[in-house]
Amino acid sequence: MARLCIVGTGHVGLVYAIAFTLQGHEVHATDVDAKAIASLQKGTPTFYEPGLKKALQKALRTKRLTFSTDVKAGARDAEAIFTCVGTPSREDGSIDLAYVEAAARTVGEIEAGAPARITAALAALREDHLRRARDEIATIEAELAALEGREADGPAERERFGQAVERVVSAVLGET
């Protein structure tokens, strides 16, 4: 079983931390939010998900899950570091990676190789996502162009249009 570090104990990081712990791994979960860490140490999640509180308390009882605000200490001995900080959208729709960069810098102060791997993986994921979204949007544009000028209120057209809209939404959300 591995020693893991989670950076960011929000919606994604906390659930990962609990799940990895219950699978038998040793997990050090870290966050810059001292109030959130204090709450998690006491077994109280900072947000609601069905069953989350019970799962957190079960994970804490194993003694393999610890929480702290000391990101460097958590990352120092870890075999793998999961960066789960927020990536909010800017007004123009682009992704704000400032939190990811800040977390990578902190981890980079203790292990020179880790941030490069994190950045490379992130860039590859982003490129892959953008490529798939671009392909999907091009296909949908072609389909809509083919529909143009035709009677568009029949059930078949409405269904095709609905499917096209769903695929745009999925492409934007990265679910394609």
Ligand SMILES: NC(=O)c1ccc[n+]([C@@H]2O[C@H](COP(=O)([O-])OP(=O)(O)OC[C@H]3O[C@@H](n4cnc5c(N)ncnc54)[C@H](O)[C@@H]3O)[C@@H](O)[C@H]2O)c1
């Ligand atoms: N929430 C979802 O359902 C969901 C689904 C798919 C993907 N994601 C992605 O997962 C990532 C995390 O999302 P989330 O919803 O868990 O975010 P969140 O806002 O719930 O949690 C982020 C946490 O990171 C902490 N943080 C910020 N900077 C930090 C730093 N430098 N060091 C340590 N901790 C730091 C914050 O205090 C916060 O607790 C994002 O990229 C998001 O797009 C989220």
